[in-house]
Amino acid sequence: MRLTILHVPDCPNVATLQDRIGRLITAEDVVTLRVVDSADLAAEVGMTGSPTLLVDGVDPFAEPGRSASLSCRLYRDAAGRLAGSPSLAQLRHALDPLAAIDRDEP
Numbered sequence: 001m002r003l004t005i006l007h008v009p010d011c012p013n014v015a016t017l018q019d020r021i022g023r024l025i026t027a028e029d030v031v032t033l034r035v036v037d038s039a040d041l042a043a044e045v046g047m048t049g050s051p052t053l054l055v056d057g058v059d060p061f062a063e064p065g066r067s068a069s070l071s072c073r074l075y076r077d078a079a080g081r082l083a084g085s086p087s088l089a090q091l092r093h094a095l096d097p098l099a100a101i102d103r104d105e106p
Contacts (some may be wrong), residue, residue: 001025001028001056001095002030002056003025003032003054003055004032004033004053004054005032005034005052006036007033007051008036008050009035013051013084014033016084017051021095024088024091024095037070039069047069048068049066049069049070049073049074050070050073061086072084075087078090
C-alpha cells in the first residue's frame with residue numbers, strides 16, 4: 001500500500017497522523033510526506049486541508065464538495081468530536097475495512 005500525507009509546512013497534526021498510521025501498517029507499506037505550499041499545488045494533488053491522507057492516490061476521507069485548501073483539516077470521530085487527524089479506528093477502516101469490524105478504539 002502506498003500512503004501519502006499531504007500537509008502544509010509545520011502542520012501540528014502530521015506527527016499524530018504518522019504515529020497512528022505507524023501502528024497499522026506493515027513493512028511493505030510505503031509512507032511519504034509531501035509538503036504543499038501553494039493553492040495551485042493543493043488543487044493539483046487533491047489536498048482539502050492539512051493533513052490529507054492519500055491511500056494509493058485516493059483520499060478515503062474525502063467529502064463531496066470540498067475544495068482544495070491550505071487550511072487545517074478537521075476530522076469528525078464516531079462520537080462527533082473534531083480532531084486534527086483521523087482516529088485510529090477511522091484509519092484502520094480506511095486501510096483495511098474488514099479489520100475494522102466491531103472495533104471501537106480511538
